Amino acid sequence: MNDRHRLPLEPIATPDRLLLGPGPSNAHPTVLAALARTPIGHLDPIYIELMGEVQELLRYAWQTDNRLTIPMSGTGSAAMEATLANTIEPGDKVLVAVKGYFGLRLVDMAQRYRAEVVTIERPWGEAFSLEELEAAMALHKPKILALVHAETSTGVCQPMEGIGDLCRQHDCLLLLDTVTSLGAVPVHLDAWGVDLAYSCSQKGLSCPPGLGPFTMGPRAEAKLAARSGKVPNWYLDVSLLNQYWGSNRVYHHTAPVNMNFGMREALRLLAEEGLEHAWARHRSNAERLWSGLERLGLELLVPQPLRLPTLTTVRIPEGVDGKAFSLHLLNRHGIEVGGGLGALAGSVWRIGLMGYNSRAENVDLLLNLLETELPAFQSGRTAVAVAAA
Numbered sequence: 250m251n252d253r254h255r256l257p258l259e260p261i262a263t264p265d266r267l268l269l270g271p272g273p274s275n276a277h278p279t280v281l282a283a284l285a286r287t288p289i290g291h292l293d294p295i296y297i298e299l300m301g302e303v304q305e306l307l308r309y310a311w312q313t314d315n316r317l318t319i320p321m322s323g324t325g326s327a328a329m330e331a332t333l334a335n336t337i338e339p340g341d342k343v344l345v346a347v348k349g350y351f352g353l354r355l356v357d358m359a360q361r362y363r364a365e366v367v368t369i370e371r372p373w374g375e376a377f378s379l380e381e382l383e384a385a386m387a388l389h390k391p392k393i394l395a396l397v398h399a400e401t402s403t404g405v406c407q408p409m410e411g412i413g414d415l416c417r418q419h420d421c422l423l424l425l426d427t428v429t430s431l432g433a434v435p436v437h438l439d440a441w442g443v444d445l446a447y448s449c450s451q452k453g454l455s456c457p458p459g460l461g462p463f464t465m466g467p468r469a470e471a472k473l474a475a476r477s478g479k480v481p482n483w484y485l486d487v488s489l490l491n492q493y494w495g496s497n498r499v500y501h502h503t504a505p506v507n508m509n510f511g512m513r514e515a516l517r518l519l520a521e522e523g524l525e526h527a528w529a530r531h532r533s534n535a536e537r538l539w540s541g542l543e544r545l546g547l548e549l550l551v552p553q554p555l556r557l558p559t560l561t562t563v564r565i566p567e568g569v570d571g572k573a574f575s576l577h578l579l580n581r582h583g584i585e586v587g588g589g590l591g592a593l594a595g596s597v598w599r600i601g602l603m604g605y606n607s608r609a610e611n612v613d614l615l616l617n618l619l620e621t622e623l624p625a626f627q628s629g630r631t632a633v634a635v636a637a638a
């Protein structure tokens with residue numbers, strides 16, 4: 250017997266953290282209770298009924314009537330990949346509007362499915378105007394326009410007015426990343442003319458990571474049906490998955506049943522609160538945070554009209570070791586805030602107020618710590634100084 254890898258571990262004892270970063274956010278306690286239920290079979294009639302409930306509530310959260318709306322097994326990136334894998338045929342032109350890290354991920358994925366990818370870019374912290382998108386569509390005539398609605402790397406919310414109509418004029422599918430907006434920031438997929446969208450479980454929906462909501466409208470379904478070859482990804486092939494999630498209920502893969510228990514509970518809570526209330530709650534807590542940060546003399550990266558209520562990017566003040574301060578928050582107070590990603594690495598903190606965590610007491614707690622403990626992290630002073638203060 251080889252016992253070299255047999256670690257003598259104690260039962261798991263992770264600390265309780267307050268997750269105020271870019272995600273995951275804390276899960277609602279009743280979602281955690283749902284996750285801990287005894288699993289049932291993934292073809293059990295009770296589970297089959299639950300699947301329908303999850304699909305219907307996802308339609309509500311997204312404001313869509315799309316038949317093909319399912320929680321992909323996997324995280325947001327799996328659902329992101331599913332939107333591309335099912336609709337791209339080699340050589341299809343895909344226009345990606347890149348204004349942050351996740352736009353770049355769309356580019357990478359679309360290239361892997363052998364699309365001819367063209368991009369337009371805005372500096373990180375800005376959004377696209379309709380005119381810019383119009384000009385790029387006229388120039389490139391893509392089959393798919395891919396956009397990130399809520400760019401978690403910058404805290405920018407992309408205005409959506411007119412983009413759906415533009416895509417229809419050009420006979421192009423509109424693909425939207427709603428990972429950091431679903432359940433927290435207004436999203437109206439059908440009214441916006443969005444053909445493909447995806448999200449995650451671990452942010453506005455107050456569930457742990459593990460599922461990637463996916464939806465596909467009739468125009469995207471038609472493109473899938475007209476493919477000349479198979480979808481080049483077996484696991485994410487929606488035509489196969491729909492035999493399980495549609496009326497046939499044919500086995501595809503063993504569904505992560507407990508994750509879907511959690512998702513059902515998360516979506517039930519959202520429906521109980523009501524979308525408009527959830528959106529208003531996120532907005533008012535974000536505004537409380539923004540005004541508090543500005544009162545403390547901190548500078549926000551994104552101009553007010555484009556700010557995302559779920560994710561705020563704050564410039565790290567000159568002379569402050571941003572990483573040391575966020576480590577201090579984690580180690581001393583059990584609070585996680587995020588650092589900058591890509592082009593913003595080292596220059597911003599990212600503060601998330603998502604789902605269950607979008608609450609005034611969390612905002613006040615963080616503002617209070619910034620006020621009392623950040624000054625010690627200005628250069629020339631040390632964390633020890635704050636302990637003494």
Ligand SMILES: Cc1ncc(COP(=O)(O)O)c(C=O)c1O
Pocket residue numbers: 271272324325326327329351397399400401402426428429449458
């Ligand atoms: C905007 C955006 N898109 C996609 C993803 C990828 O999702 P996941 O990390 O759940 O795979 C994230 C993750 O945070 C995101 O913020």
